[in-house]
Amino acid sequence: MSNLLELRNVTKVYSRGVINANATIALQDISLTLKEDEPTIMTVAGESGSGKTTLAMLLLGFITPTTGEILYRGKNITTLRGKDKLAYRREVQAVFQDPFAVFNPFYTVDHLLTVPIKQFKLARTKAEARKKMEEALTAVGLRPEDVLGRFPHQLSGGQRQRINVARALLLKPRLLIADEPVSMVDASLRANILETLRNLQRDHGVSIIYITHDLTTAYHIAKSIIVLYRGGVMEAGDVDTVIKEPQHPYTKLLVDSIPWPDLNRRWGEQQIKVREGGGRSHGCPFMSRCPAAMEICKTQPPLYELNSHHTASCYLYSQQPEVVRERLSAFLPS
Amino acid sequence: MNLATADNQAGTRRAPFAAGTQTPVLKVENLEVTYYTDLGRAKALDDVSFDLHAGQKLGMVGESGSGKSTLALAMMRMIKQPGRIEGGTVTIDGTELMGLKDEDMRKARLSKIAYIPQGAMNSLNPVTRIGEQMVDAVKSHLNGQSRAAIHERCIHALKSVDLDPAVFRMYAHELSGGMKQRVCIAIGILLEPKVIICDEPTSALDVVTQRQVMETIDRVQKQINAAVILIGHDMGLMAQFVDKVAVMYAGRLVEISTVREMFTEPKHPYAQALISSLPNLDNKGVFQGIPGLAPSLLRLPSGCAFHPRCPYASDRSRSEKPKLKALPGGRMVACHLYDQDALNV
Numbered sequence A: 001m002s003n004l005l006e007l008r009n010v011t012k013v014y015s016r017g018v019i020n021a022n023a024t025i026a027l028q029d030i031s032l033t034l035k036e037d038e039p040t041i042m043t044v045a046g047e048s049g050s051g052k053t054t055l056a057m058l059l060l061g062f063i064t065p066t067t068g069e070i071l072y073r074g075k076n077i078t079t080l081r082g083k084d085k086l087a088y089r090r091e092v093q094a095v096f097q098d099p100f101a102v103f104n105p106f107y108t109v110d111h112l113l114t115v116p117i118k119q120f121k122l123a124r125t126k127a128e129a130r131k132k133m134e135e136a137l138t139a140v141g142l143r144p145e146d147v148l149g150r151f152p153h154q155l156s157g158g159q160r161q162r163i164n165v166a167r168a169l170l171l172k173p174r175l176l177i178a179d180e181p182v183s184m185v186d187a188s189l190r191a192n193i194l195e196t197l198r199n200l201q202r203d204h205g206v207s208i209i210y211i212t213h214d215l216t217t218a219y220h221i222a223k224s225i226i227v228l229y230r231g232g233v234m235e236a237g238d239v240d241t242v243i244k245e246p247q248h249p250y251t252k253l254l255v256d257s258i259p260w261p262d263l264n265r266r267w268g269e270q271q272i273k274v275r276e277g278g279g280r281s282h283g284c285p286f287m288s289r290c291p292a293a294m295e296i297c298k299t300q301p302p303l304y305e306l307n308s309h310h311t312a313s314c315y316l317y318s319q320q321p322e323v324v325r326e327r328l329s330a331f332l333p334s
Numbered sequence B: 001m002n003l004a005t006a007d008n009q010a011g012t013r014r015a016p017f018a019a020g021t022q023t024p025v026l027k028v029e030n031l032e033v034t035y036y037t038d039l040g041r042a043k044a045l046d047d048v049s050f051d052l053h054a055g056q057k058l059g060m061v062g063e064s065g066s067g068k069s070t071l072a073l074a075m076m077r078m079i080k081q082p083g084r085i086e087g088g089t090v091t092i093d094g095t096e097l098m099g100l101k102d103e104d105m106r107k108a109r110l111s112k113i114a115y116i117p118q119g120a121m122n123s124l125n126p127v128t129r130i131g132e133q134m135v136d137a138v139k140s141h142l143n144g145q146s147r148a149a150i151h152e153r154c155i156h157a158l159k160s161v162d163l164d165p166a167v168f169r170m171y172a173h174e175l176s177g178g179m180k181q182r183v184c185i186a187i188g189i190l191l192e193p194k195v196i197i198c199d200e201p202t203s204a205l206d207v208v209t210q211r212q213v214m215e216t217i218d219r220v221q222k223q224i225n226a227a228v229i230l231i232g233h234d235m236g237l238m239a240q241f242v243d244k245v246a247v248m249y250a251g252r253l254v255e256i257s258t259v260r261e262m263f264t265e266p267k268h269p270y271a272q273a274l275i276s277s278l279p280n281l282d283n284k285g286v287f288q289g290i291p292g293l294a295p296s297l298l299r300l301p302s303g304c305a306f307h308p309r310c311p312y313a314s315d316r317s318r319s320e321k322p323k324l325k326a327l328p329g330g331r332m333v334a335c336h337l338y339d340q341d342a343l344n345v
Helices: A052-059 A082-091 A109-119 A126-139 A157-170 A187-204 A215-221 A239-244 A249-256 A325-331 B003-012 B068-075 B102-111 B130-139 B147-160 B165-169 B177-188 B207-224 B235-241 B259-264 B269-276 B315-319
Strands: A003-016 A022-035 A041-045 A067-072 A092-095 A175-179 A207-212 A224-229 A232-238 A303-307 A310-312 B026-037 B040-052 B057-061 B083-092 B113-116 B195-199 B227-231 B244-249 B252-258
Touching: A003 A052, A003 A325, A022 A052, A022 A232, A022 A325, A041 A052, A041 A187, A041 A215, A052 A175, A052 A207, A082 A092, A092 A157, A109 A126, A109 A157, A126 A157, A126 A187, A157 A187, A175 A187, A187 A207, A187 A215, A207 A215, A215 A239, A224 A239, A224 A249, A232 A239, A232 A249, A232 A303, A232 A325, A249 B207, A303 A325, A310 A325, B026 B068, B040 B068, B040 B083, B040 B252, B057 B068, B057 B235, B068 B083, B068 B113, B068 B195, B068 B227, B102 B113, B113 B177, B130 B147, B130 B165, B130 B177, B147 B165, B147 B177, B147 B207, B177 B207, B195 B207, B207 B227, B207 B235, B227 B235, B235 B259, B244 B259, B244 B269, B252 B259, B252 B269, B259 B269
Parallel strands: A041 A207, A041 A224, A092 A175, A175 A207, B057 B227, B057 B244, B113 B195, B195 B227
Antiparallel strands: A003 A022, A003 A067, A224 A232, A232 A310, A303 A310, B026 B040, B026 B083, B244 B252
């Protein structure tokens, strides 16, 4: 069984100033594996500043890791050249947060779809290109005659976002990186887009990394979840277990803060401590806000195994067996 | 600024929902707004009426383009060309806003009715300090107050939204998104307005910050006993925060109910679809959207605007626009299905 994508101890540090006075660790020591023949939907969750977008940028090859390496089909993506690079560019696609910002207002929708067809030489004739476009649009639940030939401003946010998904689909990707794809879309359209994404995984065998701060949608679409806080993995595992029985204090806070549309399920009473700015210390990144903080938290906690599909990085579970960070993926069901 | 005593009062008398005896602090009647575009006239608000008591929180929900933000702008008299307020009245605490002179209206903004627009945190001036922007807001309304008094008022407002007084001397870029949003709330409550309109105050924030901001709004609202209108499309947030929910569809109010009625027994078919499309923990993997697309305001369907998407549409829905009618218990709904139950007012 070969690996589609593999992250090996990836760390990304943004530093400011010549003498490295101000370093922000955006992502710390992440190891992750996606199998080639088991398409899955994996959620990466966390609040702003948790490093989730950094992870997306790394996977897309827009930035390079400070240490560690990212392998795509066994090859390091920073050194990919020629054919391999082209294949990687085609097979790893992205859908971004803001459907209003990614369109060029001067071109019709067709432009967005024809450029990748030309770029990757997917069609020999115009008719074939047209057919491919129509297929992709139909697959995401749009009527081609409704959207082709129209300008972005004539379409709703939900339609635009689905066109983005269609564009990604057109290239028959193996991996789709969806960075907050529904956060700017109306609640009633969210369901449609999420369903489109899920069908993509189920019917077209595309693995999806779903990046979000919204645990409600994560719960509904994903199989596994990784909770990040300030660049570190706090908790990971099966999405049902993590959201229904969160163990790490940070995940508890997150789940507690979901505004459930349910009158019998109110926001928790727990007071929220304000996050302090600036760089982080060497201990647990959540320590300053954690209600259960202990002296030992000043050193970085390792991952502890809670059960075969659940792991958390917190000293509260120090009686459990320790897990080496490289084995994180073993806890993520596909 | 006398927040401490106001807090005590608010604690003892929280306005009951169906208060017939009290006069509402906000009364909106038959408000109509039309945008005159090149493609034709778009009626963005059509005969919108509701009222709100001091201390109440109303949630205004609807799809994008349903007129939620237009309603907020119309109440502030901030509709710009090519839009026009065609009729109706907005009365706050006995003052009718639509008839005011421009200068009086300017004074009423912030002191009677405050508006925290969508993405307010991006509206802070990046090149002046937070404090300066707050002092500006006070000065333009309260002439002749001493500098010390104004300063104290600003610091007090910052403290009441849980911000450090040091924020007064900071610039916007030194603050996080949630802090900027709280600065905007602080500016909104500087003059203790009777009505606060929050337009999607947390749409760009993550859940933890969102909860902090909403709890801040909740607390200051109780301190100054203001009526709050929360505009948004997140029903989860509504369930956690408001007392009453108003549902808008294509420029009209289609239902106003208490939050409990809305979540347990929505009346209007659109409200029903909205409620059943909500995700929860029990129906994992079920995605139920609302079929069809929101209508364009330029080409509204005849009769009830929802009828092309409505499972209960009748011939009458296609020809006759339903009026917003009161049902027993005080809730309002605009649908022909409930004509028999409606009270004859």
